[in-house]
Amino acid sequence: MKIEKIYNEYKKLVYNLALQYVQNIEDVEEITQDVFLSVYQHIDGFREEAKISTWIYRITINKALDLINKRKRKKRFVLITSLFNMNDIKLKYELINFNHLGVLLENKESYIRNYCS
Secondary structure (H helix, E strand, O other): OOOHHHHOOOHHHHHHHHHHHOOOHHHHHHHOOOOOHHHHHHHHOOOOOHHHHHHHHHHHHHHHHHHHHHHHHHHHHHHHHHHHHHHHHHHHHHOOOOOOHHHHHHHHHHHHHHHOO
């Protein structure tokens, strides 16, 4: 089956299905493009055990979910990096490793008490 025929027959199905998941025209267009690129790349491996419409439907759902998950990961990464700025982490690390004079004296006294008595 020619890719052009497949595209013309299923482009509305793919577009509308993707729109139900992402509800953003730019994302829908990206998903639609990815779906037909994937169909083109893997059409030789299609075994015809199911209808081609079912196969394309499944590819569309997977592409939409992949995009949604990618966006969620990106949002989480931005949130986490904004919460933990690298300068703040360095400052906290330096504060934790800070040895106050009183702490040093206490450690020295403890050492003398335990090992020199």
